[in-house]
Amino acid sequence: MRLLILVFGILVIGADQWLKSWISSSLAIQQQVTLVPGWLSLTNIRNTGAAWSSFEGQTWFFYLITIIALAIVIPLLIKAYRQKTSVTFYTGLVLIIAGTIGNFIDRASQGYVVDMFQLDFVNFPIFNIADMALTVGVILLFIYVIFLDKDTDTK
DSSP: OOOHHHHHHHHHHHHHHHHHHHHHHHSSSTTEEETTTTEEEEEEESSSSGGTTTHHHTTHHHHHHHHHHHHHHHHHHHHHHHHHHHHHHHHHHHHHHHHHHHHHHHHHHHSSSSEEEEEEEOOOOOOEOHHHHHHHHHHHHHHHHIIOOOOOOOO
């Protein structure tokens, strides 16, 4: 099961990179295509920052955060794999790594991240598959810590 989850993480990275490439070659910058009227559009943007343009142009900061994140999460993933910890915890770690790597590839190769999913019903940053993987990964870790982790010290 854990190997399958790891393969899923690799597929997430591949899907993220494929969609970013397709969007970049198919839509002009800022071009918008409606997928579900009033709900979801594809918009080709180049993001040099994070959500809501925070830390815009601070590529060095994102390199540093990526290195720190991977230095923390990869050893946790190895430990979780060996100890056969919760699938929820393991999946969260895999998705965080996949999202981190997906956006890092863009920053390292282009100096920006390609974002495309735009929620039309709310003022929310345009995002990509890597962002979704990171978000779902963090949510899974919260679920694990709050509801599933029974290894608490009650001494």
